[in-house]
Amino acid sequence: MDTRAHLKKLPSVERILEDPRVAGRITLLSRRGITRIVRETIEAFRERLIEGGMAASSDANVRASVTDEVVRKLEAIERGGQRRVINATGVILHTNIGRAPLGEGARRAIEQAAAGYVDLEIDLESGTRTERGVRVSRLLALLADAEDAHAVNNNAAAVLLAVETLAGAGAVAVSRGELVEIGGSFRLPEILAHAAGRVIEIGTTNRTHRKDYEKAVRNGATLLLKVHTSNYRVVGYTNEVPLRDLVEIGRAHGVPVMYDQGSGVLFPLAAKGIEGEESLGDIMATGVDLMSFSMDKVLGGPQGGAIVGRADLVARMRENHLARALRLDKLTLAALESVLLEYWNGRFDEVPALRMITADLDAARARAGEIAARIKERCAGELEVTIEEAESSIGGGSFPSNPLRSVLVQITLRGSRAEKIAARLRAGSPAVLVRVREQSVMIDPRTVLPGEEDALIERFEEAFGALCRRE
Numbered sequence: 325m326d327t328r329a330h331l332k333k334l335p336s337v338e339r340i341l342e343d344p345r346v347a348g349r350i351t352l353l354s355r356r357g358i359t360r361i362v363r364e365t366i367e368a369f370r371e372r373l374i375e376g377g378m379a380a381s382s383d384a385n386v387r388a389s390v391t392d393e394v395v396r397k398l399e400a401i402e403r404g405g406q407r408r409v410i411n412a413t414g415v416i417l418h419t420n421i422g423r424a425p426l427g428e429g430a431r432r433a434i435e436q437a438a439a440g441y442v443d444l445e446i447d448l449e450s451g452t453r454t455e456r457g458v459r460v461s462r463l464l465a466l467l468a469d470a471e472d473a474h475a476v477n478n479n480a481a482a483v484l485l486a487v488e489t490l491a492g493a494g495a496v497a498v499s500r501g502e503l504v505e506i507g508g509s510f511r512l513p514e515i516l517a518h519a520a521g522r523v524i525e526i527g528t529t530n531r532t533h534r535k536d537y538e539k540a541v542r543n544g545a546t547l548l549l550k551v552h553t554s555n556y557r558v559v560g561y562t563n564e565v566p567l568r569d570l571v572e573i574g575r576a577h578g579v580p581v582m583y584d585q586g587s588g589v590l591f592p593l594a595a596k597g598i599e600g601e602e603s604l605g606d607i608m609a610t611g612v613d614l615m616s617f618s619m620d621k622v623l624g625g626p627q628g629g630a631i632v633g634r635a636d637l638v639a640r641m642r643e644n645h646l647a648r649a650l651r652l653d654k655l656t657l658a659a660l661e662s663v664l665l666e667y668w669n670g671r672f673d674e675v676p677a678l679r680m681i682t683a684d685l686d687a688a689r690a691r692a693g694e695i696a697a698r699i700k701e702r703c704a705g706e707l708e709v710t711i712e713e714a715e716s717s718i719g720g721g722s723f724p725s726n727p728l729r730s731v732l733v734q735i736t737l738r739g740s741r742a743e744k745i746a747a748r749l750r751a752g753s754p755a756v757l758v759r760v761r762e763q764s765v766m767i768d769p770r771t772v773l774p775g776e777e778d779a780l781i782e783r784f785e786e787a788f789g790a791l792c793r794r795e
């Protein structure tokens with residue numbers, strides 16, 4: 325049979341739309357979309373027929389195949405997309421799985437804000453209009469020890485708004501050693517190119533000196549920007565200008581200095597033995613004019629970004645027309661206020677990301693032991709289950725050279741491939757993400773939330789199949 329004859333077997337769009345499994349799904353607003361899916365599917369079959377992939381089918385078979393395919397696509401849409409993930413990787417702030425999980429208070433706040441009307445921009449006492457997010461700004465300023473604060477959609481937006489406001493008609497100076505890319509989508513050079521009138525790149529990749537910043541000021545810099553090189557570190561023959569010196573230069577010439585801190589370390593982590601990052605309050609004490617950071621990294625809040633610092637500069641940012649495009653919605657503001665209140669009230673363990681970062685090693689060892697025992701009990705003999713000391717990273721471009729000590733459950737499979745087990749774990753519901761090392765899959769209990777253990781063990785039983793017997 326030639327290709328023309330094959331193509332004749334393709335059903336019409338109408339024919340597929342009449343099939344009860346398709347017709348039964350048509351609603352006022354889905355009709356056009358379903359018709360489009362039918363067309364696309366017929367088109368895909370046409371191409372397959374032309375390539376000779378379905379030679380011996382009858383007309384009825386082709387129609388049934390096209391209809392089945394359409395129904396599969398419709399079912400996938402109906403099922404929806406967001407699947408729950410159990411994070412057993414130990415990477416606390418993983419951008420691909422939504423960074424910081426929120427605690428109960430923040431979740432309740434979102435629900436309340438979502439369900440009805442709230443005092444988003446109204447002072448209920450006087451009945452007059454107010455600025456959006458005033459309570460969040462106030463809390464941020466108080467907690468970071470800054471004069472004022474302004475919250476936006478993410479830290480990229482915070483940097484954009486600050487640079488546009490202070491250097492949109494001027495120039496921003498930044499060290500070549502700090503022109504970073506973070507997480508693939510935040511490329512500082514590109515944001516600066518959009519936001520600033522002019523970008524003055526100074527120094528070299530490994531060395532930047534005071535005199536470079538001073539020269540930039542003479543060349544018209546209206547903002548000196550220092551950037552936390554979150555996810556990498558230059559070692560060897562290097563020199564960077566400390567923030568304190570930059571502040572001195574800025575003061576001497578009346579040019580504002582901004583530090584893109586990135587991770588939002590509100591809690592003084594050194595108090596818990598985690599070295600390497602100063603808290604926001606300590607950084608403000610250097611006299612820096614402005615600081616920007618993410619809300620959903622170490623701070624542990626919902627996606628958001630903040631600019632904190634000098635009141636006159638923050639006020640100018642609020643007046644910038646871009647602020648309207650970058651503003652937060654009521655759900656995020658509700659969650660953010662709730663998280664900041666946990667900090668204010670000293671309930672640090674109510675912020676899951678912070679709790680995971682500061683979790684102590686003995687508690688982690690106990691949890692790993694429990695998980696290991698349960699897997700051993702179900703899968704006796706076939707799997708080698710051991711407890712290993714290892715390191716986990718905070719993630720989200722935070723603390724690149726300061727991994728946390730962790731205790732992992734290591735499961736080694738004889739003959740079976742660890743990658744295959746990891747893929748099966750990802751395919752389950754909830755999906756489970758693990759670390760893979762050679763023949764082993766590893767569970768880092770640090771990022772497994774309380775109450776997720778049962779589901780985790782069940783997914784492992786599923787993934788190992790016959791190797792684990794259900795009781």
Ligand SMILES: *Cc1c(COP(=O)(O)O)cnc(C)c1O
Pocket residue numbers: 478479480481506510551552553554584585586587617618619628629720721
């Ligand atoms: C993460 C990070 C950003 C980007 O923040 P988002 O909230 O992801 O937009 C910018 N600068 C630094 C230093 C960062 O660490």
